[in-house]
Amino acid sequence: MNRALRLAAPVALAAASALVLAGCAGGGSPAESTAPAAAGECMDLSPGSASDGVTADGAFGEAPNATFETPVETDELQRSILIEGEGDPTEPGDAVDVVLTMYSATSGEQLISQPASLGVGESSLLTAFRAAVDCVPIGTRTATVAPAADVYGDQGNDSIGVGPGEAVVIVADVTGITEEPAPAETSEWTENVPEVTFNGTEPPTVVIPDTEASPELLLKVLEEGDGETVGAGDQVSVRYQGLNWDTKEIFDQSYPGDPATFGTDQVIAGFGAALVGQKVGTKLIVTIPPEFGYGTDPAAHQLGGQTLVFVVEIEGTTAA
Incomplete structure (x- = not known):
């Protein structure tokens, strides 16, 4: 990476x-x-x-x-x-x-x-x-x-x-x-879910609706895999695309290159919570409010105060 x-x-x-x-x-x-x-x-x-x-x-x-x-x-x-x-x-x-x-x-x-x-x-x-x-x-x-x-x-x-x-x-x-952050737990995403079209190894197409971002950490499984289950602390390989909910702009992605690999405990809380418990082969979308992303202060980080959206394809996992 x-x-x-x-x-x-x-x-x-x-x-x-x-x-x-x-x-x-x-x-x-x-x-x-x-x-x-x-x-x-x-x-x-x-x-x-x-x-x-x-x-x-x-x-x-x-x-x-x-x-x-x-x-x-x-x-x-x-x-x-x-x-x-x-x-x-x-x-x-x-x-x-x-x-x-x-x-x-x-x-x-x-x-x-x-x-x-x-x-x-x-x-x-x-x-x-x-x-x-x-x-x-x-x-x-x-x-x-x-x-x-x-x-x-x-x-x-x-x-x-x-x-x-x-x-x-x-x-x-x-x-x-440093204050201990609240544990990140996802809820099912049922309303105002962006439309996602996967394009193989090319970047997916994501259409974010013109609505206010949810203040909750929400996740929707778009396609459930049948591989091994990702555990806390596992090293996972994923393809992902990250977007800003308000601007609808892509700020980072692994497409069209090789999958990214990292530990579920080496990432912001919202992203790690979206992966743990999912199976290899799963495709999902998650919306991450600031408190489970880079915090609420825009001055502290360039993504601070922003609601983030990630489309993720889980391609592999290795137990911690």
Whole structure:
């Protein structure tokens, strides 16, 4: 899956995953120069001249404007507290909401800024991102200067502009504890169901009616398969097309190429719920309200606040 869906659509990991997960960065996991903390313990982190040299203006919880002398050269992970919060400290095992902003340590250019939810102490995160949120009070803004070994290593990350062997500067606003979302459960879709015409491996034709989108997560099986049943966490292969209910425009699809493969637990809640319990060979359509998609805030994601429609053909499943 190397289409826009990797950054935009709900049938892939959220954008933050390609940024912060070790397995998604630049085609491989970098070697780590900083030993991870033992399970349940805080990391051993200290400020240094590089991280103390970072300043960041701007309202807390919004993309800051960071300044520092370039190039930043460091062989050690450093973290300084720019704003100390007054909330409870984050603890290993917490999931926290954070606004992440990354800068090139070479040019000082802002590379990316986005909200994310990170697991404190989560071993699958790159070391630098674990450090940014580790054991700090809610309401804290941190500045982390990370050598290449603690982010993308000798490979870099071309997708966001980090060169091979390049250090980065990360400013993180830890805004709160991530609330557990309501479980996604589909209901049968009986009214105002779009008309769907399948065209083999070519994109299907979908006609969305001129009505208001439903606030519910609704699903209609268009053709029931007779293969294996998709279980929670399974790796599934599907052909899909995603549309915006209001604009009726396609924002992403796997047609006419090969099927896309991903885990049912690696996608937005509404899409995963539509797959689990269905049989291979099934063709379905699902409408996903914002709370089971990319959230209700349009500023948080380019698909935020939008009702999404997906036509899906399930072609295979592998048990977790």
